[in-house]
Amino acid sequence: MTKVTLTVNGRAMSGECEDRTLLVHFIREKLGLTGTHVGCDTTQCGACVVHMDGHSVKSCSILAVQASGSTITTIEGLAGQGELHPVQAAFKEHHGLQCGFCTPGMVMTAVDLINREGGTLTEETVRAGLEGNICRCTGYHNIVKAILAADAEMAGGRQAAE
Amino acid sequence: MGVEGIGARVTRKEDKRFLTGKGRYTDDMTVPGMKYACFVRSPYGHAKISNIDATAAKAMPGVIDVLDGKQLQADGIGNLICGWMIHSKDGTPMKMGAWHPLAVDTVRYVGDAVAIVVADSSGEARDAAEAVVIDYEQLPVVTEAVAALASGAPQIHPEAPGNLIFDWQIGEPEAVDKAIAAAAHVTEIEILNNRLSPNPMEPRATLGIYDAAEDHYTCYTTSQNPHVARLVMSAFYNVAPENKLRVIAPDVGGGFGSKIYIYPEEIICLWASKKTGVPVKWTSDRTEAFLTDAHGRDHVSKVKMAFDANNRITALKVDTIANLGAYMSLFSSAVPTYLYATLLSGQYAIPAIHANVRTVYTNTVPVDAYRGAGRPEATYLLERTMETAARELGVSPAELRRTNFIRTFPYQTPVIMNYDAGDYEASLNAAMQAADWNGFAARRTQSEAKGKKRGIGMSCYIEACGIAPSAAVGSLGAGVGLWESAEVRVNAVGTIEVLTGSHSHGQGHETTFAQLVAGRLGVPIESINIVHGDTDKVQMGMGTYGSRSGAVGMSAIVKALDKVEAKAKKIAAHLMEASEEDIVIENGELKVAGTDKSVPWFQVALASYTAHNLPSGMEPGLKETAFYDPSNFTFPAGCYIAEVEIDPDTGETDIVQFVAADDFGNIINPMIVEGQVHGGIAQGIGQALLENVQYDENGQLLTASYMDYAMPRADNLPSFKLSHQNTPCPSNPLGIKGCGEAGAIGSPPALINAITDAIGHNKLTMPATPMKVWQALQTAH
Numbered sequence: 001m002t003k004v005t006l007t008v009n010g011r012a013m014s015g016e017c018e019d020r021t022l023l024v025h026f027i028r029e030k031l032g033l034t035g036t037h038v039g040c041d042t043t044q045c046g047a048c049v050v051h052m053d054g055h056s057v058k059s060c061s062i063l064a065v066q067a068s069g070s071t072i073t074t075i076e077g078l079a080g081q082g083e084l085h086p087v088q089a090a091f092k093e094h095h096g097l098q099c100g101f102c103t104p105g106m107v108m109t110a111v112d113l114i115n116r117e118g119g120t121l122t123e124e125t126v127r128a129g130l131e132g133n134i135c136r137c138t139g140y141h142n143i144v145k146a147i148l149a150a151d152a153e154m155a156g157g158r159q160a161a162e
Numbered sequence: 163m164g165v166e167g168i169g170a171r172v173t174r175k176e177d178k179r180f181l182t183g184k185g186r187y188t189d190d191m192t193v194p195g196m197k198y199a200c201f202v203r204s205p206y207g208h209a210k211i212s213n214i215d216a217t218a219a220k221a222m223p224g225v226i227d228v229l230d231g232k233q234l235q236a237d238g239i240g241n242l243i244c245g246w247m248i249h250s251k252d253g254t255p256m257k258m259g260a261w262h263p264l265a266v267d268t269v270r271y272v273g274d275a276v277a278i279v280v281a282d283s284s285g286e287a288r289d290a291a292e293a294v295v296i297d298y299e300q301l302p303v304v305t306e307a308v309a310a311l312a313s314g315a316p317q318i319h320p321e322a323p324g325n326l327i328f329d330w331q332i333g334e335p336e337a338v339d340k341a342i343a344a345a346a347h348v349t350e351i352e353i354l355n356n357r358l359s360p361n362p363m364e365p366r367a368t369l370g371i372y373d374a375a376e377d378h379y380t381c382y383t384t385s386q387n388p389h390v391a392r393l394v395m396s397a398f399y400n401v402a403p404e405n406k407l408r409v410i411a412p413d414v415g416g417g418f419g420s421k422i423y424i425y426p427e428e429i430i431c432l433w434a435s436k437k438t439g440v441p442v443k444w445t446s447d448r449t450e451a452f453l454t455d456a457h458g459r460d461h462v463s464k465v466k467m468a469f470d471a472n473n474r475i476t477a478l479k480v481d482t483i484a485n486l487g488a489y490m491s492l493f494s495s496a497v498p499t500y501l502y503a504t505l506l507s508g509q510y511a512i513p514a515i516h517a518n519v520r521t522v523y524t525n526t527v528p529v530d531a532y533r534g535a536g537r538p539e540a541t542y543l544l545e546r547t548m549e550t551a552a553r554e555l556g557v558s559p560a561e562l563r564r565t566n567f568i569r570t571f572p573y574q575t576p577v578i579m580n581y582d583a584g585d586y587e588a589s590l591n592a593a594m595q596a597a598d599w600n601g602f603a604a605r606r607t608q609s610e611a612k613g614k615k616r617g618i619g620m621s622c623y624i625e626a627c628g629i630a631p632s633a634a635v636g637s638l639g640a641g642v643g644l645w646e647s648a649e650v651r652v653n654a655v656g657t658i659e660v661l662t663g664s665h666s667h668g669q670g671h672e673t674t675f676a677q678l679v680a681g682r683l684g685v686p687i688e689s690i691n692i693v694h695g696d697t698d699k700v701q702m703g704m705g706t707y708g709s710r711s712g713a714v715g716m717s718a719i720v721k722a723l724d725k726v727e728a729k730a731k732k733i734a735a736h737l738m739e740a741s742e743e744d745i746v747i748e749n750g751e752l753k754v755a756g757t758d759k760s761v762p763w764f765q766v767a768l769a770s771y772t773a774h775n776l777p778s779g780m781e782p783g784l785k786e787t788a789f790y791d792p793s794n795f796t797f798p799a800g801c802y803i804a805e806v807e808i809d810p811d812t813g814e815t816d817i818v819q820f821v822a823a824d825d826f827g828n829i830i831n832p833m834i835v836e837g838q839v840h841g842g843i844a845q846g847i848g849q850a851l852l853e854n855v856q857y858d859e860n861g862q863l864l865t866a867s868y869m870d871y872a873m874p875r876a877d878n879l880p881s882f883k884l885s886h887q888n889t890p891c892p893s894n895p896l897g898i899k900g901c902g903e904a905g906a907i908g909s910p911p912a913l914i915n916a917i918t919d920a921i922g923h924n925k926l927t928m929p930a931t932p933m934k935v936w937q938a939l940q941t942a943h
Contacts, residue, residue: 136418
């Protein structure tokens, strides 16, 4: 067993785990943050996407011990208590979710996509950017709409701030 | 219609918890003392089990116990059953082979469960599962249905000689043969409907908890119908009497049919919890899901469609072989029979139809309902045949369909169904207009100038939803009734709980069901909660599948609301000293029509519970229950058009536009209905272009991960153009037809019709991968 220390959603957290424990299982089972999901075994579906040191990462493709010392944001920490991040709000507004299982990973990927390419996104680049996230319910139609709407709103926010 | 009532695009009440990571799915559940299960599964497609040695596994770190099928059988746990009886045309009942939850002496597909390991952690359970030594004697394997029927094929179940489960027919063979003999033209085609894996993003999971003090079981499970799960586990599998078994299906991450069935794992984890004295949780990984979740489709059919000299269809003859896998899953027998052949009239007036269906055991995962269930197979067969016939007859595909549309309702088909309402030409016209069908020739010329092949194809689908009424399905062999229940509980402060037997696993019932109540009573949608998915809270219900929650589930709520309203009006009339007939409910108030007298809703609710001043003889309280059994199926229909551009050098298909024009009857929430159609189309496009379950000759599943099974991703799909041409359904109080499956039913033939149009070659099977399309292009004229 190895001790893993992380800053998760702004709070220092630590726990013991086997060396083979994946970050996603550490987050779900040791930290009790079950918003991050496991949808496959081959790093294909993206239901487990979290942000590690500010970048999206599939938390099933990294060991918890490798992540030790890093800063993690999960879906639970994306916005303040009771609030929605603009991407979360856009998913609600545009019906970008149905069963909700892929949603945390989709939202975390979308936030990272907007952070990286915000203001320049098109339907084509959003679809390309979602290549690593699988949704079985929505046909992606409304997810794409939601991300483009969130991008426009966040770009507006950035402009207003400048 | 108000801002929150029927017809409004209300954003979903349930979204916030899913968007903030607060959804509660089965694998998120933990209870004190909980341990983890891993199943030991057959690595062979077909084998005798000669010995199971768990000695080493039991000595591994963290292992609590290893249990096998002989122990399960000794404890009296029953075999899994198929709940829909089908008789062969010679009158003999279907030949159901034994399905032990844990295999006892024979395994029949790769993934068949043989033993369960319970350990402190999931990792330790998995380590120990690998240490269970099982001696197998391999037997010959067959995975394809046609091969399984051939003489000399491996025998899979002793109960089903030649692997034939039943040989069933519907319709009039003599009339059909006569019409074919007299036809001006006969179109013949062989149709393959590829095998699919449903793949809800949440893998199946279950948590079995046995409470020895109460001799009571709790089962958390990823189910679309927890009450049916409890009924079946109690009545057939002898897990526990119903009053000693609580089944909870909390948030469920998609189902698409695959979570209707009661699988071995739920039964085994409950039993293992009693055996070991600890709560036992099992969560499927994705490969296990491919290996064990019921697959869908897998039909091979031969079709003859006869026409007279005016291009009117005179007869349809269909011979289908359906692969049901290694065991008969819960509703497997109904899918290729009453959910399939009864839809073979499509949108067309066909005087004579005959379908013969043989179902077959193979060494593959059991096959059961997957989104559409039988209806996509019927639609694909019919719409590929219509397209082929149009090409052979030299008429436009739209013209051939128009010539044969059913135009008057009700319409009795020769295959049981009685269509109650529809306007097929309206959807066809709307779709063609949205797709700019007339501009296609010019677009094709532009594509040709770029060296691309362009094609357009349509599909006119019909489906039967609601899967009811109970007496009708009972007479056809169903082991259950297909009504739905609802309870409307008005609290003393006027807030409302609606308990429904329907189950939401993405469909948004918490919003649409609340819209119905908010619209009826004029109370805020926030004051209404929808409760579902727990057999301890909700009265018996039948669950969600077959696009039935709107048509049947909401109708039950209407019936309960009728009773609540009637009682509330009596109380209001008493309070205002008015006549009951004069009371109207508007904007959260009960008013005396034509006066300014009113009492607020909450005051009536409170009066019902204080019971200080009720009409003489009235019981206190404001809570009513209703069970609703519909009078007919519902018949959603529509027209889908796909337009594709193909790169002849690579065979890659680009969907340049996809149009859906649907008739769903009345719509509660257009936003949610559109979402259902988007998702259905994506699954249909997946079937047509990408997805295919493939076994090798040894019965190994080659497509058991997302690296091998091509799921539709965002960059495989276009945005969709939708419209509605609704004719209200006369068979239920809300006029709803259902919308959950249409997309998956209507889209595959539209795409294949478009691709075969583009490449000028009609022989193409799904999925139309770039390799297949490229190969077809090499032999096209």
